[in-house]
Amino acid sequence: MPDRHDLDVTTENLDRRYLRMPHSERGMVVGLFGGSFNPPHQGHALVAEIAIKRLGLDQLWWMVTPGNPLKSRNQLAPLAERIAESERVAADPRIKVTAFEQALGVSYTANTLARIKARNSHVHFIWIMGADSLQTFHKWQKWQEIARTFPIAVVDRPGATLSYLSSKMTRTFDFARVDEDDARILWRKPAPAWTFIHGPRSGLSSTAIRNGAVPGAVK
Numbered sequence: 001m002p003d004r005h006d007l008d009v010t011t012e013n014l015d016r017r018y019l020r021m022p023h024s025e026r027g028m029v030v031g032l033f034g035g036s037f038n039p040p041h042q043g044h045a046l047v048a049e050i051a052i053k054r055l056g057l058d059q060l061w062w063m064v065t066p067g068n069p070l071k072s073r074n075q076l077a078p079l080a081e082r083i084a085e086s087e088r089v090a091a092d093p094r095i096k097v098t099a100f101e102q103a104l105g106v107s108y109t110a111n112t113l114a115r116i117k118a119r120n121s122h123v124h125f126i127w128i129m130g131a132d133s134l135q136t137f138h139k140w141q142k143w144q145e146i147a148r149t150f151p152i153a154v155v156d157r158p159g160a161t162l163s164y165l166s167s168k169m170t171r172t173f174d175f176a177r178v179d180e181d182d183a184r185i186l187w188r189k190p191a192p193a194w195t196f197i198h199g200p201r202s203g204l205s206s207t208a209i210r211n212g213a214v215p216g217a218v219k
């Protein structure tokens with residue numbers, strides 16, 4: 001069932017292959033990294049690389065959203081542009097840049113995840129997000145259902161390092177925390193299960209790039 005948030009997004013100039021859900025093989029461990037990527041930057045690439053390495057991912061789906069349901073679309077670049085820039089930033093062949101949420105007509109993550117699970121019953125998925133997203137995760141539609149269905153990996157971000165102490169999600173699912181030393185076996189843990197991964201960090205943000213505050217960044 002489509003949800004109402006994606007109706008006005010144009011797919012003009014968007015290669016059709018980005019509208020299909022990526023292919024994965026039975027038994028694979030696949031990270032799901034959703035974002036506005038408006039624009040994508042090296043901070044996103046760093047999160048993807050950390051996730052691939054620390055979680056032992058076979059693939060990472062870099063899911064360019066038609067539009068975050070909680071964000072205004074005033075400054076949102078066209079999907080085709082965010083996809084093309086994502087391809088430039090995401091160099092690792094295990095990363096699959098996709099916009100299949102647009103084709104499915106969904107933008108709430110709970111809906112996206114239900115569709116992914118229904119089509120890939122023999123694949124192990126992990127939801128990946130930066131530590132700032134953890135702070136507002138409890139505002140997402142059906143957030144508890146998401147946490148009870150998918151393991152979650154949170155990657156540290158400057159300014160949000162302590163989010164795991166204070167967020168509603170981590171307080172609710174305190175009992176389900178997995179030590180980051182065991183991140184590689186997170187996929188085996190029945191949800192709820194989440195881990196917080198520390199490592200190299202990037203202070204980049206799309207907002208700073210859009211505001212022209214990052215020297216050398218195109219925008």
Ligand SMILES: Nc1ncnc2c1ncn2[C@@H]1O[C@H](COP(=O)(O)OP(=O)(O)OP(=O)(O)O)[C@@H](O)[C@H]1O
Nearest residue numbers: 035036037043129130133156157202204205206207
């Ligand atoms: N520098 C970063 N370090 C860690 N995680 C990040 C970083 N930048 C973005 N993320 C994470 O990547 C995902 C997509 O983020 P998004 O596309 O909104 O980028 P952003 O830089 O936060 O954008 P904006 O400034 O427009 O809010 C989110 O889970 C976010 O937490």
Ligand SMILES: O=C(O)c1ccc[n+]([C@@H]2O[C@H](COP(=O)([O-])O)[C@@H](O)[C@H]2O)c1
Nearest residue numbers: 034035036065068070108109110140141
């Ligand atoms: O489902 C929701 O209610 C929801 C609310 C806010 C954000 N999300 C998802 O979170 C991901 C990160 O969004 P963003 O804009 O912070 O890059 C992206 O996949 C969004 O669709 C999802």
